[in-house]
Amino acid sequence: MSTRPIATTRSATGIPTGKLAVWWVVGSEIVIFGGLLASYVMHRLGHPEWAEYASHTNPWFGGINTFVLLTSSLSAVLAHHAAEHGDGKKAAKWLVGTCFGGLIFICVKAVEWTIEIQHGYTITANGFWQFYYTAAGLHAMHVIAGCVIMLIIANDARKGLELHRVELIGIYWHFVDIVWIFLFPLLYIAK
Amino acid sequence: MAEHEEHAEHGQSHYVRIWGILLVLLTVSILGPVLAPHIEEAAAGVGAAFVKGWMITLLTAFGIAIYKAYLVAANFMHLNIEKRYISYLLATFLTLMVLFFAGTSPDVMKHKGQNWENVAAEAEVDRALKSQESDSHGGEHN
Amino acid sequence: MDVAKQGAARVGDDPLNGIDMAEAGSVTVDTHEAHGHEAHHEQSFWSKYVFSTDHKMIAMQYMFTGIVMALIGGYMSYAFRMQLAFPGESVPGYGLVSQGEYNALVTNHGTIMIFWVAMPMLIAAFGNFLIPLMIGADDMVFPRINRLSYQIFFISAVVLIASFFVPGGGFGGAWTAYPPLSANAQYNLTPLGATFWIVAVALEFVAFLLGGINFITTLMNSRAPGMKMYDIPMVLWMIVIASILFMASVGPLIAGAVMLFMDQVIGTGFFDPNRxxxxxxxxxxxxxxGHPEVYVVLLPAMGIVADVICTFARKKLFNYKLILFTVFATGIISFFVWAHHQFVAGIDPRMANVFTVTTLIISIPIAEMLFLYIATLYGGSIQLTTPMLWALAFIAEFLIGGVTGIFLGASGADIYFHDTYFVLAHFHYTFFPIAIIGFYAGITYWFPKMFGKMMNEALGKIHFWGTIIAFNCIFIPLFILGAAGQHRRIYNFQNFPDLAGLQDMRVFATMALIVMLAFQVVFLVNFVMSLIKGKPAGKNPWKANTLEWTAESPPPHGNWPEGLPNCYRGPYEYSVPGREEDYWPQNAPPDTAPAE
Incomplete structure (x- = not known):
């Protein structure tokens, strides 16, 4: 392992380098999801027939998943809180808890999609469902990626290393949560 | 809690409180479409006929989503104590998406305009609506 | 290793380290900083050249990949221009160009030159090389992400090249990949080529997002103590603003790439109106x-030119702040103009009005920048070295590109000009100065710093005049052809009686292209010869001010092993009255004689 360059430790803006980078990551993600969701909204408003397609989604699955993600966000922020107080072990525990939330989210999604696909609502069924699977799928990939990174960070945090990273993954996770907060009404509620 | 630091207690309870508010909001947003027709009726009863069901749904769905996103961003992502320009930065990225929507929607959302018509899209809307109508006449429950 | 780790941990404990040092001011050599470095030891070939995390080596990797891709892209242009000049005849060195191949060559020439030449050479190569050196840091802030960025970029290049060798051949739906042609293999006949193309482009975006985050964060956080906002060399501002523009604009296209990919592979109908x-x-x-992308590649070239003309006019950049604010304005306005590419695509005519106005507005800041550059030249003691010639050529040639853009930005005129060779000549008059002239200005200027040797001036000037004259001979005829109504994307003009008579001009342009490509050999020879037996450059051969010229040439790992420099003034303090020397390095402490 190479050591960190001096450049990384400087902070002319007053924001630590890693955190600054995460904010830029969040910014670039906003435009990725923004572009996709803007495209979806345009189509949804321009196609009255999509209302009927959309009525087949199950808001209970969406609601449960929103609950799960909101709770995992709480767990992520508690991990940050613990890390701030130098308690790496506790931070790691909360992070693993957050990951567990991500796992439940993916499992619920798997059950939900299986039922939908069995009913014939596949990605090629029509315009609504292709956006539904693309947007939710892109989001689910972010959840999975976040879980993997979180486990790595939790492993370090457990040994008391790189505790500042707990906050960074937290910011990313909250962003993923916010994306879902918007996906939920767009895909499940507005009918 | 193992260590009873006063500050820590305060911080943690704050996060839990925010989480509670988020869950209440979630419940409201799920119940919104269910209650909307009743609210519309009740409003008409007390003379506020301008209140329509779709307004309620829109408010409970997206108004609440925006507020939830604000709560998470401010309290969990700590934008409230972060340097201000980070908020401006993220707001700029969001504004760009509004710009994208504004520039693109006249062509994509609408199928007809000044001296132009998106014939293929109109045909698809027609076809789909007709087939949905015949489906529902055929007694298929959705 | 342990010592190094401790050093890093100690520095890392104090996130405000940089600020403290800035307040300390006069401390030039901070001893505990030096411990942060890896102990110098012999590195194997792989860890030194291939898996290096050193920003200079990554810059070289980007640059040489870019040069190789430029040669491939140039070879493609040779093949399809020969087909246009001598339709149906076998092209020496290529063979017969079939219709499908012609489409694939044109498409990939465009894609390669924008995404695999202009971007890696201008942003990634110069960005990686210059940002840490010019702000007085030892490396980028995330060296391993930097390495990952290059590796993804390299894979993307391999995927793109591979698309030529899959069944069906390379993608031929133009670099803009409009559906339904791009979305449906029934139409484009390249089921795999089209998918490889979109995957390669998406990977390239990921590489530049990673690189961009690195550039932005490094410039924001890791400046030398004392370097304030207005002390940053203009080229860095421009590279970083370009990275921000890229990051802010590429998101929707990444989403679009996902959608197009699914249309191709899974059979969704995102871009199919019937569904x-x-x-x-x-x-x-x-x-x-795509439109902000024009400014993404333009700005770094503009920045390189700014630094070169200041050094060789021995004059302060004319109104640094105004140029900077003009760049900000350009960046913002660049988001409001995109639909001028779509005037004939069936967009709402009322939107066309809006976009005409915004498009004409954006020519104002660009013209303003060119005026400010000319004002910088005014009254300077100009040295016509090779980099200066390239910089001056940039201003002149880009002006032509900009002025011809006015015709296309006005929606009425665009209806006639759209998709003709006029458009083609216009954007080559913008992209050639950006990607090629800008690159040559930069490489001839920083070659001494990169490799420690001077380039040969005589060969450099031969290369310059040959390239510039041939370039104008290629594209001025194409303006005329375009105005005569010659459509783009046509395989053989002999099939069009109205256009067949203009064949002489096509042959002339093709000959000029061959001459121009031949002159690039002069550059490659100069490059290699200078590497082997160029004069040693010393630290500061051009007597320039910016911090990179205070490091060794080439800079060692860590850039300033004896301690990182501090910064005391702006980057363009040339010919300051009352000073013996006509330059004043940024790191020279005030009220003393210039360093060394």
Whole structure:
């Protein structure tokens, strides 16, 4: 392992380098999801027939998943809180808890999609469902990626290393949560 | 809690409180479409006929989503104590998406305009609506 | 290793380290900083050249990949220009160009030159090389992400090249990849080529997002103590603003790439109007990125030119702040102009009015910048070295590109000019100065710093005049052809009686292209010869001010092993009255004689 360059430790803006980078990551993600969701909204408003397609989604699955993600966000922020107080072990525990939330989210999604696909609502069924699977799928990939990174960070945090990273993954996770907060009404509620 | 630091207690309870508010909001947003027709009726009863069901749904769905996103961003992502320009930065990225929507929607959302018509899209809307109508006449429950 | 780790941990404990040092001011050599470095030891070939995390080596990797891709892209242009000049005849060194191959060559020439030449050479190569050196840091802030960025970029290049060798051949739906042609293998006949193409482009975006985050964060956080906002060399501002523009605009296209990929592979109908999609949506997604992208590659070239003309006019940059604010304005306005590419695509005519106005507005800041550059030259003691010639050529040639853009930005005129060779000549008059002239200005200027040797001036000037004259001979005829109504994307003009008579001009342009490509050999020879037996450059051969010239040439790992420099003034303090020397390095403490 190479050591960190001096450049990384400087902070002319007053924001630590890693955190600054995460904010830029969040910014670039906003435009990725923004572009996709803007495209979806345009189509949804321009196609009255999509209302009927959309009525087949199950808001209970969406609601449960929103609950799960909101709770995992709480767990992520508690991990940050613990890390701030130098308690790496506790931070790691909360992070693993957050990951567990991500796992439940993916499992619920798997059950939900299986039922939908069995009913014939596949990605090629029509315009609504292709956006539904693309947007939710892109989001689910972010959840999975976040879980993997979180486990790595939790492993370090457990040994008391790189505790500042707990906050960074937290910011990313909250962003993923916010994306879902918007996906939920767009895909499940507005009918 | 193992260590009873006063500050820590305060911080943690704050996060839990925010989480509670988020869950209440979630419940409201799920119940919104269910209650909307009743609210519309009740409003008409007390003379506020301008209140329509779709307004309620829109408010409970997206108004609440925006507020939830604000709560998470401010309290969990700590934008409230972060340097201000980070908020401006993220707001700029969001504004760009509004710009994208504004520039693109006249062509994509609408199928007809000044001296132009998106014939293929109109045909698809027609076809789909007709087939949905015949489906529902055929007694298929959705 | 342990010592190094401790050093790093100690520095890392104090996030405000940089600020403290800035307040300390006069401390030039901070001893505990030096411990942060890896102990110098012999590195194997792989860890030194291939898996290096050193920003200079990554810059070299980007640059040489870019040069190789430029040669491939140039070879493609040779093949399809020969087909146009001598239709149906076998092209020496290529063979017969079939219709499908012609499409694939044109498409990939465009894609390669924008995404695999202009971007890696201008942003990634110069960005990686210059940012840490010019701000007085030892490396980028995330060296391993930097390495990952290059590796993804390299894979993307391999995927793109591979698309030529899959069944069906390379993608031929133009670099803008408009659906339904790009979305449906029934139409484009390249089921795999089209998918490889979109995957390669998406990977390239990921590489530049990673690189961009690195550039932005490094410039924001890791400046030398004392370097304030207005002390940053203009080229860095421009590279970083370009990275921000890229990051802010590419998102919708990444989403669009996912959608197009699914249309191709899974059979969704995002861009199929018969299934509730919309092909115009792709054009919006593409150009919402595509137009800021023009400024993404323009700005770094503009920045390189700014630094070069200041050094060789021995004059302060004329109104640094105004140039900077002009760049900000350009960046913001660049988001409001994208639909001028779509005037004939069936967009709402009322939107066309709006976009005409915004497009004409954006020519104002660009013209303003060129005026400010000319004002910088005014009254300077100009040295016509090779980099200066390239910089001056940039201003002159880009001006032509900009002025011809006015015709295309006005929606009325664009209806006639759209998709003719006029458009083609216009954007080559912008992209050639950006990608090629800008690159040559930069490489001839920083070659001594990169490799420690001077380039040969005589060969450099031969290369310059040969390239510039040949370039104008290629594209001025194409303006005339375009105005005569010659459409782009046509395989053989002999099939069009109205256009067949203009064949002489096509042959002339093709000959000029061959001459121009031949002159690039002069550059390659100069490059290699200078590497082997060029004069040693010393630290500061051009007597320039910016911090990179205070490091060794080439800079060692860590850039300033004896301690990182501090910064005391702006980057363009040339010919300051009352000073013996006509330059004043940024790191020289005030009220003393210039360092060394």
């Amino acid at each position: 509730g999609g919309d092909p115009i949506l792709w054009q919006h997604l593409f150009w919402f990125f």
